[in-house]
Amino acid sequence: MALCGKVALITGGAQGIGRAVAEALLMSDCRVSLVDLNRNVGEESKTKLDAEFGEEKSLFIQCDVTDSGALQDAFKRTVERFGRLDVVINNAGINNEKNWEKTIQVNLTSVIKGTYLGLDYMSKEHGKEGGVIINVSSMAAFLHSPHQPVYTATKHGVIGFSRALADAAELGNYGVRINVLCPAFVDTPLLQTVSQEDNMGKFVKFKDDFKQRMDKFGVLKPSLIAEGMMRIITDESLNGAVMKITSSKGIHFHNYEPLSA
Ligand SMILES: NC(=O)C1=CN([C@@H]2O[C@H](COP(=O)(O)OP(=O)(O)OC[C@H]3O[C@@H](n4cnc5c(N)ncnc54)[C@H](O)[C@@H]3O)[C@@H](O)[C@H]2O)C=CC1
Numbered sequence: 001m002a003l004c005g006k007v008a009l010i011t012g013g014a015q016g017i018g019r020a021v022a023e024a025l026l027m028s029d030c031r032v033s034l035v036d037l038n039r040n041v042g043e044e045s046k047t048k049l050d051a052e053f054g055e056e057k058s059l060f061i062q063c064d065v066t067d068s069g070a071l072q073d074a075f076k077r078t079v080e081r082f083g084r085l086d087v088v089i090n091n092a093g094i095n096n097e098k099n100w101e102k103t104i105q106v107n108l109t110s111v112i113k114g115t116y117l118g119l120d121y122m123s124k125e126h127g128k129e130g131g132v133i134i135n136v137s138s139m140a141a142f143l144h145s146p147h148q149p150v151y152t153a154t155k156h157g158v159i160g161f162s163r164a165l166a167d168a169a170e171l172g173n174y175g176v177r178i179n180v181l182c183p184a185f186v187d188t189p190l191l192q193t194v195s196q197e198d199n200m201g202k203f204v205k206f207k208d209d210f211k212q213r214m215d216k217f218g219v220l221k222p223s224l225i226a227e228g229m230m231r232i233i234t235d236e237s238l239n240g241a242v243m244k245i246t247s248s249k250g251i252h253f254h255n256y257e258p259l260s261a
Pocket residue numbers: 011012013014015016017018035036037038041063064065066091092093094106136137138139182183184185186187188189190191
């Protein structure tokens with residue numbers, strides 16, 4: 001996909017991985033809608049991006065992705081403002097084992113809703129031009145974490161949903177590619193939550209073990225995740241792909257066995 005003039009919507013775009021991806025897209029002359037719950041951080045990010053790329057290139061929309069009406073409205077406003085939609089990145093995520101039902105709502109249910117909204121605005125089934133959807137999972141979907149059973153479950157769910165729908169997109173000629181990105185530990189504010197009882201609940205007592213895992217596997221920079229994301233966005237051959245990004249192997253893909261009877 002040639003990026004100049006294209007429009008991307010990123011949930012959780014105000015900070016961390018989402019923000020790094022927004023910068024990479026703006027550098028490629030895309031226009032970007034940052035959809036995020038956190039108004040203060042979102043407006044601060046928008047101000048910084050305006051100074052670097054120009055005010056007209058981005059939009060911040062305060063939105064809780066678990067509020068279906070607000071998420072629908074965020075898509076509508078993005079298309080009203082920029083006239084089209086080409087890239088949807090369902091990235092907003094939380095780590096909360098105490099309020100685990102919220103974790104399912106944000107990390108899985110809202111990813112499903114964001115994917116279906118992306119299809120509404122981009123699928124050839126609806127007379128649109130096509131595009132690409134990237135759903136953010138985690139290496140936790142491959143190396144399950146005893147500290148985060150529900151977080152881990154949501155990240156497994158993101159992969160299953162995305163790969164099944166990617167096949168449907170191909171069978172149905174939607175013109176939309178659906179792929180998954182699985183980072184290992186990344187240096188963002190989310191990582192701070194591993195020591196907090198409010199987030200970890202009863203699993204907080206394993207916090208030292210969690211930190212040992214981070215030491216063992218290393219902590220990546222958000223810019224490397226943005227590099228992987230840009231590769232998925234631009235490589236037209238990718239549909240149903242699961243990209244992993246780790247310290248030991250860098251950017252690479254998970255190999256699935258072909259289906260056999
Ligand atoms: N940081 C890490 O080590 C890893 C992160 N991931 C995943 O990457 C994604 C992004 O995470 P980070 O950038 O690390 O986290 P982060 O906490 O730095 O950023 C997440 C953003 O999502 C927003 N958000 C949270 N709940 C929301 C809601 N209900 N509605 C709208 N926005 C909401 C937050 O306000 C924040 O701006 C998440 O899905 C996370 O699970 C995956 C693997 C590793």
